[in-house]
Amino acid sequence: MTLLGKLSWDALPFYSVIAFIAAMVVVVAALLIAGIITWYWKWPYLWKHWFTTQDHKKIGMMYIILAFAMLARAFIEAMMMRAQQAFGLGAESAGYLPPEHFNQLFTTHGTLMIFFVAMPLLSGLINFVVPLQIGARDVAFPLVNLVSLWLTWAGGFLMMVSLVIGRFATGGWSGYPPFTELSLSPGVGVDYWIWALMLSGIGTTLTGINFVTTIWKMRAPGMTLMRMPLFCWTSLCTALLMIYALPPLTVATGLLALDRYAGFHFFTNDAGGNVMHYANLFWLFGHPEVYILILPAFGVFSEVISTFSGKKLFGYTSLVYATMCIAVLSFTVWLHHFFTMGGTADVNAFFGIMTMVIAVPTGVKIFDWLLTMWGGRIRLTVPMLYSLAFIVTFVLGGVSGVLLAIPPVDYMVHNTLFLVAHFHNMLIPGTLFGMFAGIHYWFPKATGFRLDEKWGRRAFWFWVSGFYVAFMPLYILGLMGMPRRMVTYEVEAWQAWLIAAAIGAILIGLGIACMFIMLYVSIRDRGRLQDVTGDPWDGRTLEWSITSPPPEWNFDEVPVVTRRDEWWYRKQNGEMQQKSEDPGDYEPIDVPKWSLIGPSLGMVGTAFGFAMVWHVWWLAILTGGILVSMMIGRAFVKDRERAIHTEIIAQHARLWNMAQRGEHP
Numbered sequence: 001m002t003l004l005g006k007l008s009w010d011a012l013p014f015y016s017v018i019a020f021i022a023a024m025v026v027v028v029a030a031l032l033i034a035g036i037i038t039w040y041w042k043w044p045y046l047w048k049h050w051f052t053t054q055d056h057k058k059i060g061m062m063y064i065i066l067a068f069a070m071l072a073r074a075f076i077e078a079m080m081m082r083a084q085q086a087f088g089l090g091a092e093s094a095g096y097l098p099p100e101h102f103n104q105l106f107t108t109h110g111t112l113m114i115f116f117v118a119m120p121l122l123s124g125l126i127n128f129v130v131p132l133q134i135g136a137r138d139v140a141f142p143l144v145n146l147v148s149l150w151l152t153w154a155g156g157f158l159m160m161v162s163l164v165i166g167r168f169a170t171g172g173w174s175g176y177p178p179f180t181e182l183s184l185s186p187g188v189g190v191d192y193w194i195w196a197l198m199l200s201g202i203g204t205t206l207t208g209i210n211f212v213t214t215i216w217k218m219r220a221p222g223m224t225l226m227r228m229p230l231f232c233w234t235s236l237c238t239a240l241l242m243i244y245a246l247p248p249l250t251v252a253t254g255l256l257a258l259d260r261y262a263g264f265h266f267f268t269n270d271a272g273g274n275v276m277h278y279a280n281l282f283w284l285f286g287h288p289e290v291y292i293l294i295l296p297a298f299g300v301f302s303e304v305i306s307t308f309s310g311k312k313l314f315g316y317t318s319l320v321y322a323t324m325c326i327a328v329l330s331f332t333v334w335l336h337h338f339f340t341m342g343g344t345a346d347v348n349a350f351f352g353i354m355t356m357v358i359a360v361p362t363g364v365k366i367f368d369w370l371l372t373m374w375g376g377r378i379r380l381t382v383p384m385l386y387s388l389a390f391i392v393t394f395v396l397g398g399v400s401g402v403l404l405a406i407p408p409v410d411y412m413v414h415n416t417l418f419l420v421a422h423f424h425n426m427l428i429p430g431t432l433f434g435m436f437a438g439i440h441y442w443f444p445k446a447t448g449f450r451l452d453e454k455w456g457r458r459a460f461w462f463w464v465s466g467f468y469v470a471f472m473p474l475y476i477l478g479l480m481g482m483p484r485r486m487v488t489y490e491v492e493a494w495q496a497w498l499i500a501a502a503i504g505a506i507l508i509g510l511g512i513a514c515m516f517i518m519l520y521v522s523i524r525d526r527g528r529l530q531d532v533t534g535d536p537w538d539g540r541t542l543e544w545s546i547t548s549p550p551p552e553w554n555f556d557e558v559p560v561v562t563r564r565d566e567w568w569y570r571k572q573n574g575e576m577q578q579k580s581e582d583p584g585d586y587e588p589i590d591v592p593k594w595s596l597i598g599p600s601l602g603m604v605g606t607a608f609g610f611a612m613v614w615h616v617w618w619l620a621i622l623t624g625g626i627l628v629s630m631m632i633g634r635a636f637v638k639d640r641e642r643a644i645h646t647e648i649i650a651q652h653a654r655l656w657n658m659a660q661r662g663e664h665p
Helices: 017-039 043-051 056-086 099-133 142-164 189-217 230-262 275-309 316-332 334-341 345-357 359-373 382-404 407-413 417-447 453-479 492-524 566-572 597-614 617-634 646-660
Strands: 589-592 641-644
Touching: 017 043, 017 142, 043 056, 043 597, 056 099, 056 142, 056 417, 056 492, 099 142, 099 189, 099 230, 099 275, 099 417, 142 189, 142 597, 189 230, 189 597, 230 275, 230 316, 275 316, 275 334, 275 359, 275 382, 275 417, 316 345, 316 359, 334 345, 334 407, 345 359, 345 382, 345 407, 359 382, 382 407, 382 417, 382 453, 417 453, 453 492, 597 617
Parallel strands: none
Antiparallel strands: 589 641
16 A cells, blocks of 8 residues: 555546546636635635634525535536436447446436535525524524534535546445445445545534524524424424434445445345345435425425415414424335335335325425415515425425335336436425525525526526426336436337436526526626615514624524514514614624634545545544544633624614615615
C-alpha cells in the first residue's frame, strides 16, 4: 500500500469521453464560482455572515441552495438515462452509454434525489419556518444545527468529487449486497456511496433531535400542541422519524463497510452472513424515509390551501391524528419491499394489509384539504397550483401503491418500470411539488420580495405536463413487462413509450430552466416585487406577524398565543398593536455568535471520508483525530453569545410600525 492508498492516475476520468466532459464541467463550474467570489472579494462576508452563522433562517436557505445545485446534476443524469433508453433498441452496443456508466447514473441519480435534493429541501424549509411559527427566537441547539448542515454538505462534496476522481457505485441507490460486496464491486464507488450517506445521515439524525427538542421545549407561551400550525405538526413527526429511521441506515452502511474494509461477512451468504439482514435494515429505514420526505409537504399544503382559500383548516384535529398515524404505520410496512424474497403467505398478507391501511389517514387528509377549499375564496397563486396538482397526481400514485401492496400483483410487476413509475408518482408530487409550493409561499418572508408569478406559472405547467408525459408511459411499459434499469432491449414495442418518456423529461428540464429564470427575474425586479407589509398573502400564522426578512432574533417580544391561527385572529379583531419604539421597554436579546466549528467539521469530515474511500490511512487517522479534538475543544469555549442592544430592537420595532401603517421605511 502506498502513501496515497489506491489513488493513482487511473482515478482520473480518462476512461470515457462523457465522464471526462462531466468532470470538466464540475471543475470549471467550481473554479468559475470561486473566481467570481474572489473577484468581488466576498469571502469574508460569506464566511462570517453565512458559512459560520448559527441563524436558523440562513442555515435553512443554505440547505435549499445545496438541494437546487444537486437537482441540476440529478436531472442531467435522468436525461442521459432517458436518452439512452430511447435509443437503446437493438444489440448490446445500442445507444450511446456503456452499461457500467449507465449503472453509475441510476445509482447517483437515486442517491442524489433522495439524500441530497429532497432531504436538504425539507430540512431547509423546516429550519426556516418552524421556529417562526412556534414563536421561538431560535432552535434548541444552534451549533448542532450548523454542524448538521455542514455534514450534509460534506456528503454532497463527496458525491461531486466522485464525478472527477474515481467512479461511483453501480449497485443502485439502495446499495444491495452482493452487488456492493467487495468481490463484485472492488472499486471505490461503493465506498463513496457509504461515506456520503454516513456523513449526511449523521447530520440528518442530529437535525431530527434538534427539532423535536425545539418544538417540544421552545414554543411561545400559550402555544399548546393543539394550537400549533399543521406544518409544525408534520415537522415534529418528520423529526421523530429521522431519529428512529436513520440509525438502521447508518448501521447497515457501517456493517457493509466492515464487510468491505475488514473482511467481515455480515451480508455474504456463502460465508455465514445473510443478505436479508441488509434488506431488512435498509428498508426499516427506507419506507419511513418515504414519509420523512412526504410529511413536510403535507404540512406545506395544509398552510397553503388554508391561506389561499381564506378559511381555517377543515378538520384540524383529524389532520393531526392522521399525521401521527402515518408516522407510526410507516414502521410497519417495510417488508412489502421484498414480498418476492421468500416470506410466508401470512407474513406477506400482514404487511400487505398494513400497507393498504396507511392509505386511510392519507385519504383523511385529502378530504380535509378538499373541504377546506369548499366554499372558500380560492386564489390560484403558484403555491396553490402546485397544491392542486399534488392532490390529483398523488391520488393516482396512491392507487398504484395499493395495487403493489397486493402480493400476487407485486410478484408480477415488482421489478419492472411499473415500480419506477409508482415511486416517482409518489415522490415528485408528494415531495418536490410540496417543497416548490413552500418555497414560493415563504420566499417573500425570507427575502422581502415575491417570486415572479409569470415565470413561476410557466415552470409549474412544464413540471406538471412533463411529469405526466415522462412517467405515465412507464406504467404501461411495466405492465408490458419491461424490467427496470435496462441499458438496451430488443422489444420494438417498448421504444415508442420510451421516446415519449424522454420527451417528458425534456419538458421537466424546461420547468427547471424556468425556475432558474424566475429566480433571476425576481432578483432583477425585486423593487417591483417588494413586500413591505411582512404579510403578502394575508397569512394566518405567527411568521407573518414580523418583518420580511425577519431580524436575527425573530421576535422583538415573544408573542403570547391564545388560539390557533393567532395572527389571523389578531387581524380580524384589530389587535395588531403598534410596538413600543422606546429602547427602555425592551431587554437585550442574546443570540449565538458565529462559529467556525460547523464549516471546519464539514471540511475535515470531507477529507476524512475521502481518505477512507481511497484507503489513505495516515490522512484518515489525522482527520479523525482533528474531528475528535475539535469537538472536545469546543467544550472549553465560554464566550458563545452576543447581545442585541435595545436600541437596535426599538429601531426594528419602528420599521414594523411603519410597515403596518403602509409607509415605506
